[in-house]
Amino acid sequence: MRFGPNIIEAYEKVGEYVGHILNGDKPGDLAVSLPDRFELVINLKVALANRIAIPASLLSRAQFVHSRLRA
Numbered sequence: 001m002r003f004g005p006n007i008i009e010a011y012e013k014v015g016e017y018v019g020h021i022l023n024g025d026k027p028g029d030l031a032v033s034l035p036d037r038f039e040l041v042i043n044l045k046v047a048l049a050n051r052i053a054i055p056a057s058l059l060s061r062a063q064f065v066h067s068r069l070r071a
Contacts, residue, residue, distance in 0.1 A: 003040050005037070006037055009035065
């Protein structure tokens with residue numbers, strides 16, 4: 001399980017900072033931004049492999065549930 005900021009948005013924000021720095025802005029002058037959204041991600045495949053029971057109430061609240069099992 002992971003609860004935290006959206007990874008894609010975090011990488012996009014890093015790209016914006018790099019662009020500002022490459023355009024000549026001083027890193028100390030850039031505003032610090034915090035994530036707007038947080039997400040709950042559950043890897044059900046790993047949980048099942050380790051015999052960890054994830055309650056249905058928690059699964060229903062997750063934004064992403066990775067459950068792909070290889071054939």
